[in-house]
Amino acid sequence: xMLALATESMLRTDIPTLVGGIALLAGVLLLLVRAIAGxxxxxxxxxxxxxxxxxxxxxxxxxFMTERPDFLDIAxxxxxxxxxxxxxILKFIRHRRLG
Amino acid sequence: xxxxxxxxxxxxxLLLITAVATVEVRNLFAAAMISSIYSLLIACFWTTMDAVxxxxxxxxxxxxxxxxxxxxxxxxxxxxxxxxxxxHWPALLACLGAGGVLIYGTLSMPAFGDPNAPxxxxxxxxxxxxxxVEKAPTGKSHENVExxxxxxxxxxxxHAGEHAEQDHSTGSAHGDFYHGHxxxxxxxxxxxxxxxxxxxxxxxxxxAGLGLIVLLRGRKGNPLRGGLL
Numbered sequence: 001x002m003l004a005l006a007t008e009s010m011l012r013t014d015i016p017t018l019v020g021g022i023a024l025l026a027g028v029l030l031l032l033v034r035a036i037a038g039x040x041x042x043x044x045x046x047x048x049x050x051x052x053x054x055x056x057x058x059x060x061x062x063x064f065m066t067e068r069p070d071f072l073d074i075a076x077x078x079x080x081x082x083x084x085x086x087x088x089i090l091k092f093i094r095h096r097r098l099g
Numbered sequence: 100x101x102x103x104x105x106x107x108x109x110x111x112x113l114l115l116i117t118a119v120a121t122v123e124v125r126n127l128f129a130a131a132m133i134s135s136i137y138s139l140l141i142a143c144f145w146t147t148m149d150a151v152x153x154x155x156x157x158x159x160x161x162x163x164x165x166x167x168x169x170x171x172x173x174x175x176x177x178x179x180x181x182x183x184x185x186x187h188w189p190a191l192l193a194c195l196g197a198g199g200v201l202i203y204g205t206l207s208m209p210a211f212g213d214p215n216a217p218x219x220x221x222x223x224x225x226x227x228x229x230x231x232v233e234k235a236p237t238g239k240s241h242e243n244v245e246x247x248x249x250x251x252x253x254x255x256x257x258h259a260g261e262h263a264e265q266d267h268s269t270g271s272a273h274g275d276f277y278h279g280h281x282x283x284x285x286x287x288x289x290x291x292x293x294x295x296x297x298x299x300x301x302x303x304x305x306x307a308g309l310g311l312i313v314l315l316r317g318r319k320g321n322p323l324r325g326g327l328l
Contacts, residue, residue: 018105021102022106036120045132047132058143071146074146077155078158
């Protein structure tokens with residue numbers, strides 16, 4: 001019964017949320033182009049960081065689509081992880097070590 | 100059309116682009132960045148599949164630690180890949196064969212969230228859903244536990260009469276109260292038999308460590324041989 005309920009709520013996805021999700025993924029596609037083509041290293045790091053932000057937003061949206069807004073907490077953790085990863089990568093590139 | 104399906108399709112298309120780009124890009128630093136992007140995108144995909152725990156691990160390990168490790172390696176080795184254009188046909192065939200076998204295996208799997216999946220259709224399933232969540236009394240002597248089991252088994256054979264012969268056919272009895280407090284079989288194995296799950300996870304890690312040791316030991320005359328191990 002729980003499964004049936006979950007599927008039903010997935011089917012009732014409202015149009016604005018869906019459009020928002022598609023717009024987010026279009027943004028990810030544009031950033032992906034920059035990450036693949038991007039001439040300098042910093043273009044790529046910036047693209048990765050922005051895609052991380054979009055992933056956090058995407059997870060929040062998925063939470064609203066499946067009517068489980070508690071996914072917002074997960075999105076917050078993602079934002080923090082993404083920040084830490086970017087800082088670590090930049091620090092590694094600048095100083096050649098993490099210490 | 101189902102909204103989640105559209106999102107899933109776009110996500111999978113982006114993942115495909117990212118995977119091909121990771122292989123094709125010549126600058127290894129860019130490849131590390133793109134594989135990190137791949138981790139972030141597949142974490143989104145795990146979330147749409149309801150596997151939030153896997154998504155967490157993917158974001159922390161895939162996008163965080165492995166990227167750092169890859170960049171650490173690139174600092175030591177240099178970041179240009181040697182160009183090697185020729186296609187290694189046996190390797191390509193082996194990859195396609197293994198992929199084909201895996202896809203063939205998924206054909207006989209039940210659909211995602213299917214209530215008629217074998218995990219929900221075990222002969223003991225109906226008995227488990229009727230059973231209340233109850234534990235055998237703790238802190239009592241062995242005989243008391245046995246007596247409790249016998250009593251509970253008698254109680255069950257009363258009010259679950261129609262399942263009794265099914266239970267006999269599978270060779271298991273309702274009297275076995277340490278099993279199956281969770282109706283879903285997969286969940287039951289992951290939660291109630293946590294020890295086995297963890298044991299085989301440790302086996303995987305041990306195998307990975309063994310493989311690393313064998314790889315890093317190298318042959319005779321390798322200057323690293325004495326230094327590492």
